[in-house]
Amino acid sequence: MPDYSMLQQMKGAIFDLDGVIVDTAKYHYLAWRSLASELGFDFTEADNERLKGVSRMRSLDILLDIGGLEFTEDEKLAMADKKNGLYVDYISRLEESELLPGVREYLIRLRGCGIGIALGSASKNAQFILDKLNIAGMFDAVVDGNKVSRAKPDPEVFLTAARGLGLQPYECVVFEDAEAGVAAGKAAGMQVVGTGRPEALSGADIIVSGLHEL
Numbered sequence: 001m002p003d004y005s006m007l008q009q010m011k012g013a014i015f016d017l018d019g020v021i022v023d024t025a026k027y028h029y030l031a032w033r034s035l036a037s038e039l040g041f042d043f044t045e046a047d048n049e050r051l052k053g054v055s056r057m058r059s060l061d062i063l064l065d066i067g068g069l070e071f072t073e074d075e076k077l078a079m080a081d082k083k084n085g086l087y088v089d090y091i092s093r094l095e096e097s098e099l100l101p102g103v104r105e106y107l108i109r110l111r112g113c114g115i116g117i118a119l120g121s122a123s124k125n126a127q128f129i130l131d132k133l134n135i136a137g138m139f140d141a142v143v144d145g146n147k148v149s150r151a152k153p154d155p156e157v158f159l160t161a162a163r164g165l166g167l168q169p170y171e172c173v174v175f176e177d178a179e180a181g182v183a184a185g186k187a188a189g190m191q192v193v194g195t196g197r198p199e200a201l202s203g204a205d206i207i208v209s210g211l212h213e214l
């Protein structure tokens, strides 16, 4: 039986976005696959697992490595822009019903207990997604890929989120679905709840299948 006592003591909850609040991985996958296909190689769903929690430019490097291709920095920036254009097309059709199970209920419950709520995401599209899902107003602080310079597993995103909540790191719990994010939460000195596939979450303090379990 997992030890849930850290959840009773937490003063701040910091959520990753992609994979914890909404399943955007499928849209990232479709957009990356389309880029790979234009470049003449296959990109599988198993390959896509390697991109979870990873920044946009680092994801592109992994993709090009899979295809065995090399490009200049300028060419890579243009490719990342193109992929993002396709991705934004998909997420502009996101609906509230795509919130993962239990997310809204859990956020409401935390707010009711006076717990600070922050987002700590690598995505530069985070604010757009929160708006689409109609949950932006539930966050006291939003830290995304536009606000930090070092990608997970660096703890910068979570430390900035804790500061945004006016809390010390040890008072915060991170909710993450990806290996790099779990490592970032632990490096920040926070407790980490891993959500989703246990294979990627071995560093987490507790693992649940989703927020509906809490």
Ligand code: BG6
Pocket (backbone or CB within 6 Å): 017, 018, 028, 051, 052, 053, 054, 055, 056, 059, 084, 121, 122, 123, 124, 125, 126, 145, 178
């Ligand atoms: C993370 C996703 O949340 O954000 C990654 O798990 C993604 O797959 C990264 O690459 C950056 O997202 P974006 O929206 O800025 O391209």
Ligand code: MG
Pocket (backbone or CB within 6 Å): 016, 017, 018, 019, 020, 052, 053, 176, 177, 178, 181
């Ligand atoms: Mg994630």
